[in-house]
Amino acid sequence: MTLTVRLDPALERKFESVCERQRRTKSDVVSALVREFVARYPQKSAYEVAAAMDIIGCVRGGPRDLAQNAKKYVSKAIRAKHSR
Secondary structure (H helix, E strand, O other): OOOOOOOOHHHHHHHHHHHHHHOOOHHHHHHHHHHHHHHHOOOOOHHHHHHHOOOOOOOOOOOOOOOOOHHHHHHHHHHHHHOO
């Protein structure tokens, strides 16, 4: 992938200078920084986000663990329906 980054001239000169002293390409440095940045913010599943927001099981009158144990509750409802 190609990425274009606009830097002000002073920052660009400093960046080039540091890259030369470290004997690293600008591309290598930017790639390493992007990897570090992305690693700080791992992608979470929808379930993990909802759990962190404490909105799982918030339906009034229902079990608090409905989202976590949906299969158990569906099976229980089916058994109850067929045992009538």
